[in-house]
Amino acid sequence: MTLVVASKDNIPTTAERILDAAEDLFAQKGYSATSLGDVADRVGIRSPSLYNHFRNKEALYASVLERLLVEFSKPLLEMQQSSELSQERILQWLDTIVRQHHANPNLARLLQHAALSGGPHTNEIIERLFSPMFQSPDEEELEGDYFGQLSRQGLQPWAVMAFNNLVMSYVTMAPMYRDLLGQDPFSEEALEQQLALVNTLLKAVFAYRGD
Amino acid sequence: MTLVVASKDNIPTTAERILDAAEDLFAQKGYSATSLGDVADRVGIRSPSLYNHFRNKEALYASVLERLLVEFSKPLLEMQQSSELSQERILQWLDTIVRQHHANPNLARLLQHAALSGGPHTNEIIERLFSPMFQSPDEEELEGDYFGQLSRQGLQPWAVMAFNNLVMSYVTMAPMYRDLLGQDPFSEEALEQQLALVNTLLKAVFAYRGD
DNA sequence: AGGGTATACTAACGTCCATTAGTTTATGGT
DNA sequence: ACCATAAACTAATGGACGTTAGTATACCCT
Structure with missing residues (x-):
């Protein structure tokens, strides 16, 4: 699973922009109906360039999921322990x-x-x-x-x-x-x-x- | 929109068997992720044969939808008027x-x-x-x-x-x-x-x- | 200055898909 | 018996998609 660290300045890395686009598209159309061409178009690059950042489509999906699960688990875990x-x-x-x-x-x-x-x-x-x-x-x-x-x-x-x-x-x-x-x-x-x-x-x- | 009449004997027509298969697959994977090959496989025929019963993929989808909407609207309408x-x-x-x-x-x-x-x-x-x-x-x-x-x-x-x-x-x-x-x-x-x-x-x- | 790394590109592949054309086969009416 | 219709098949086409290979460009470290 590719780990994408958040860039601390407010200018997002390409990997983050790919994740953002992929998240929206996977969420809207589901895994198989989302094409890497769609994702690349949103980011403004060509689809083979995605492979510089993620091993393949499934790894991209896994990264999208990971980021979301971390984001959503955090406040609930805090609340649970408080x-x-x-x-x-x-x-x-x-x-x-x-x-x-x-x-x-x-x-x-x-x-x-x-x-x-x-x-x-x-x-x-x-x-x-x-x-x-x-x-x-x-x-x-x-x-x-x-x-x-x-x-x-x-x-x-x-x-x-x-x-x-x-x-x-x-x-x-x-x-x-x-x-x-x-x-x-x-x-x-x-x-x-x-x-x-x-x-x-x-x-x-x-x-x-x-x- | 193709209209498929229910066969009154209990042996279903090919069109009905196609609708049954397509309904399950569309419901599970969504419209675009469902391939006509999948549908045909379930029915036990080749995908071009589907075109003897439905104009194209979208018409098949529309028929599936129509049958479901009729089925679900009936008891609710009755209840509403009673x-x-x-x-x-x-x-x-x-x-x-x-x-x-x-x-x-x-x-x-x-x-x-x-x-x-x-x-x-x-x-x-x-x-x-x-x-x-x-x-x-x-x-x-x-x-x-x-x-x-x-x-x-x-x-x-x-x-x-x-x-x-x-x-x-x-x-x-x-x-x-x-x-x-x-x-x-x-x-x-x-x-x-x-x-x-x-x-x-x-x-x-x-x-x-x-x- | 120079070399390596990161990251973009184009070209090409094999696969799958929806759809069309053309052909065969069985059935039912005259 | 004959023919029309229905409904199955095979073969083929054109496009989209995931992925790989090879290449170009810009930046960083020494």
């Missing part, structure tokens, strides 16, 4: 991932492509993104009553998945939102409404008792 | 689409591909699947208090989208469920749990008042 699990923490976690995916929709899109079509790195993405969520920081049990009625039904992991999917499908389904709500899904107002929605939803689940 | 809008009706609607997408995950997968990558028929899918949900049957207003606190925040359409995404992302993210929950997402038990989850979630939203 304090005890609680309903406030879960609300905060939800707020964080909504903002993260809003700021960069590409990881959600890439993961969605991988989940739909398979591909060699699918399991790795799933493991690195989601298994941290299914174990508490210091080996404690996570079978508390955090999700109210849902926990009592044994649906706590299902609820975690559901809220994740809610957040990710917002960005993977963005064109639908644009069409049906008549609003840019990546505007600031839309972010606020999405935050209000998931927040209210989660609080409703916390508050709900009995059938 | 009775007044109410919270029970919404619960029933949710139950229906969960079962529908569980029985045939391909529409959700195709729509997800379309939403991610664009493509000529994306808007049509969105319109035909979702705009019926944003208007009541007989020109009534849909601004009632069906979603409790969420309606009061002006998030009613957002809530409709959210529950839809919840259902569809369950099937588009099925491999994730398999990995993290260690369970076949298309088994009967999984269906029951998914039904229980969305049901509880919706009831929680109905019941939730105030912040």
Whole structure:
């Protein structure tokens, strides 16, 4: 796996510009529908020049993935080690991932492509993104009553998945939102409404008792 | 658009077998990553023979889409005309689409591909699947208090989208469920749990008042 | 100044793909 | 029996794609 170090001045290296272009294209069209010619065109070079920076198409894809996984894992890991699990923490976690995916929709899109079509790195993405969520920081049990009625039904992991999917499908389904709500899904107002929605939803689940 | 009539005896025509194969492949890999050779292989014929049944690749795709949209619109339209809008009706609607997408995950997968990558028929899918949900049957207003606190925040359409995404992302993210929950997402038990989850979630939203 | 490294380029390859043309084969109606 | 139609096949074409080889140019270190 090629490791691309971030250039500390604000002028990006060619490798970074390739990663940027490839990330957008892989996220939009998926692995096989993205051609190296497309990537090269965006960067402004010829496709064989890509091989000066990445061994081949698959290595480029792996690098794109690696950069995204690092970017997305960082704040969640920090949050996980900072304090005890609680309903406030879960609300905060939800707020964080909504903002993260809003700021960069590409990881959600890439993961969605991988989940739909398979591909060699699918399991790795799933493991690195989601298994941290299914174990508490210091080996404690996570079978508390955090999700109210849902926990009592044994649906706590299902609820975690559901809220994740809610957040990710917002960005993977963005064109639908644009069409049906008549609003840019990546505007600031839309972010606020999405935050209000998931927040209210989660609080409703916390508050709900009995059938 | 080629119209393929269902053969009433239980032996499917070649055109139907092509549609079946193409539906699976388009749903899994998306439009451009699916090759006519793949489709033909599944049917057990050579790819040029496909042209005896469909004008070209795009027409085949359009036919696949048409069949799915008809199949999925039918029960929802019936339900929409049968009775007044109410919270029970919404619960029933949710139950229906969960079962529908569980029985045939391909529409959700195709729509997800379309939403991610664009493509000529994306808007049509969105319109035909979702705009019926944003208007009541007989020109009534849909601004009632069906979603409790969420309606009061002006998030009613957002809530409709959210529950839809919840259902569809369950099937588009099925491999994730398999990995993290260690369970076949298309088994009967999984269906029951998914039904229980969305049901509880919706009831929680109905019941939730105030912040 | 000179030589090495990094990085761009053009040319070319083999493969796969959608599509067309032309041919064969079986079936069903007159 | 005959012929038309449907539906399969093989062969071929033109384009796109990933990848390799070989070459040119600019920068850095001594």
